[in-house]
Amino acid sequence: MDIVVDYNREQFIVELKIWHGEAGHEAAYDQLAGYLRSKGAKQGYLVTFDLRKRANRDPREDWVNLGDLRLFDVVL
Numbered sequence: 001m002d003i004v005v006d007y008n009r010e011q012f013i014v015e016l017k018i019w020h021g022e023a024g025h026e027a028a029y030d031q032l033a034g035y036l037r038s039k040g041a042k043q044g045y046l047v048t049f050d051l052r053k054r055a056n057r058d059p060r061e062d063w064v065n066l067g068d069l070r071l072f073d074v075v076l
Contacts, residue, residue, distance in 0.1 A: 004039075013041055019050035019075065029073075033066050042068065048075045 003014040015032040019025070028046055036044045050057065060075040 011039060011041060013039060013044040015044065015046050017046065017048045019048050019052065025075075029064065029066055029071060032071060033069050036069055043070045043072075045072045046074065048073075050075050 002016040003012075005012040005014070013032070013035055015028060015035065017024070017028045025048060028048065032044050032046050036042065060073075062073055064071045064073050
């Protein structure tokens with residue numbers, strides 16, 4: 001896990017990635033899920049930086065349910 005923020009007796013677990021295609025993005029879900037389970041957490045955050053040069057690229061964000069876990073997925 002790249003960032004763990006302890007705030008007000010809660011832990012916020014954040015995984016940071018660089019975009020390497022959809023398969024790599026799916027693998028990041030599994031990696032973050034493993035971190036969450038190791039910490040006993042049910043919610044985490046995946047921030048992916050898409051460095052490809054494309055016109056009209058808008059950030060993408062969505063909640064993803066992965067079994068009993070909830071991931072906030074942001075692609076910038």
